[in-house]
Amino acid sequence: MMEEMQVFLGDSGVSSALGLAFDEAMVVETGRSETGRSMLRIYSYADHCVLLGRFQRTEAEVNLDEAKNRNISINRRSTGGGAILMGNDQIGVAFAISSDRFASARQGFSRFADAVIGALEIIGITAALRGKNDIEVNGKKIAGLGFYQSGRAILFHASLLFDLDKELLLSLLKVPLAKLGAHGLQAISDRTTTVIGELGSDASFQRVQEALIDSFERIFEAKSIYEGASDALIATSRDLLEEKYATTNWLFEGGRGACGEFSTDIRTAIGTLRLVIANQGEVIKSAVVTGDFNSAPRELIELEEVLRWAVIDETLLTRRIIKSLDASKVLDPMMLSRAICESYQNVHQKAEPRRIGSCYIPEELTS
Amino acid sequence: MAGILVEGYEIRTGLFYDDATDMWVEVQDGIAHIGYDPLGLEINGTLAQLAMAGTGKEVIKGDTIGTLEAEKFVGPIQSPVSGTLVEVNEAAMDNVSKIHAQPYDSWLFAIAMSQPSELNDLISGDDIVSAFESRVAAYRVKGVLAR
Numbered sequence: 001m002m003e004e005m006q007v008f009l010g011d012s013g014v015s016s017a018l019g020l021a022f023d024e025a026m027v028v029e030t031g032r033s034e035t036g037r038s039m040l041r042i043y044s045y046a047d048h049c050v051l052l053g054r055f056q057r058t059e060a061e062v063n064l065d066e067a068k069n070r071n072i073s074i075n076r077r078s079t080g081g082g083a084i085l086m087g088n089d090q091i092g093v094a095f096a097i098s099s100d101r102f103a104s105a106r107q108g109f110s111r112f113a114d115a116v117i118g119a120l121e122i123i124g125i126t127a128a129l130r131g132k133n134d135i136e137v138n139g140k141k142i143a144g145l146g147f148y149q150s151g152r153a154i155l156f157h158a159s160l161l162f163d164l165d166k167e168l169l170l171s172l173l174k175v176p177l178a179k180l181g182a183h184g185l186q187a188i189s190d191r192t193t194t195v196i197g198e199l200g201s202d203a204s205f206q207r208v209q210e211a212l213i214d215s216f217e218r219i220f221e222a223k224s225i226y227e228g229a230s231d232a233l234i235a236t237s238r239d240l241l242e243e244k245y246a247t248t249n250w251l252f253e254g255g256r257g258a259c260g261e262f263s264t265d266i267r268t269a270i271g272t273l274r275l276v277i278a279n280q281g282e283v284i285k286s287a288v289v290t291g292d293f294n295s296a297p298r299e300l301i302e303l304e305e306v307l308r309w310a311v312i313d314e315t316l317l318t319r320r321i322i323k324s325l326d327a328s329k330v331l332d333p334m335m336l337s338r339a340i341c342e343s344y345q346n347v348h349q350k351a352e353p354r355r356i357g358s359c360y361i362p363e364e365l366t367s
Numbered sequence: 368m369a370g371i372l373v374e375g376y377e378i379r380t381g382l383f384y385d386d387a388t389d390m391w392v393e394v395q396d397g398i399a400h401i402g403y404d405p406l407g408l409e410i411n412g413t414l415a416q417l418a419m420a421g422t423g424k425e426v427i428k429g430d431t432i433g434t435l436e437a438e439k440f441v442g443p444i445q446s447p448v449s450g451t452l453v454e455v456n457e458a459a460m461d462n463v464s465k466i467h468a469q470p471y472d473s474w475l476f477a478i479a480m481s482q483p484s485e486l487n488d489l490i491s492g493d494d495i496v497s498a499f500e501s502r503v504a505a506y507r508v509k510g511v512l513a514r
Binding site for chain 2: 053054055078079080104105106132146147148149150151154255256257280281282283309310311312313315316
């Protein structure tokens, strides 16, 4: 029997707090519901806002002064992953479904990714899942995915790049790419693409929206129904807004582990590479490969993906690189692991503990 | 405590295992020390962040006792036994590399058990090896573990 999928459209220019509260209310109500009905919401945020991953540290991820000057709101998702810039040109997709439908949350995640990839296929873009959380087109990221399990339901999130203001992104987010100056823009172009970039003038927001609905119906064998939000959904959304997403506590509830950044130079067959790594505690949040090349070879962009989420431990790192990296023909895994760990130790051991600033709530925000 | 490799994962025959949460449980004087087993770590991927409830929280088996962000999963940490949360291993939670390298030396939280009979529902003794093999096989069939 075909399942029902309640579809919410038409939300555009929503505030970050309201948008996130509604998404979480969807998963809460899906978990409580006995109908087995899933919920799909396609929307965009007001220009612009920064959405952090569940455990990221606000001060370590966002240039707060820049955000304040540009009147850009900041909020925190319940899903994991990294900070993203959202606005009218980024399509938000939230999908809440009973966890009983899958053997595991990860399996559900694969199907969610298939649905987004299927939608891109419908509009003429051939895409694929890259690593754990990204969808790519010819090696360039076009969408980021995340998910969160709450009780008996799972919330899946996707941020699909219809277009992207790269300069704004670099000015707001404290990503290693921002340290590359003028090369940062090129580096983003090497690593990301957009619907407009792929389709040019054929791109249409509405076409993407229709394709998403078609693809979700097919992948989840569901029939779309269009009803207004229930009273329960609205009430839960309002509660979450007041108690969570509109509060300063939630915004600054970052995870444990000091945030930092370090770099290491590695000699390879194709020259000397510089690896710039951002870490939170012992986990690599992101890595960027730079060097004397106009555009990063695919194997090295692949290395960035392999290093993301890796634990900075020589044995674990070597094992991970050998297991998943084609670029091991360019880079010696053991040498690479040792270089990363030594650079981390050098910075980590020299670093003075910072009680206020970077990874902690700024003094002016604690009052 | 004896360690055995099963399908490439170390298991310890003196412990209890819960296949619903992929956790190991060690009980002494009514206190259960609990951590992720090697298969659980493989399934979740790198445990980037863990946040636990405060001590004193009372839980029923299966209740959420914290949240985690891992490489492959973001969601609740569920307790495999009922009781009161009496201790959180902050040192382990700050040492992700040790959790992955030495999972059995990295308990995450301790529960003063209120229902000791629940241990009968966990896997122990002679059943551990076969149950672990079955879990690995099931995860492979589901496609969440590489063959």
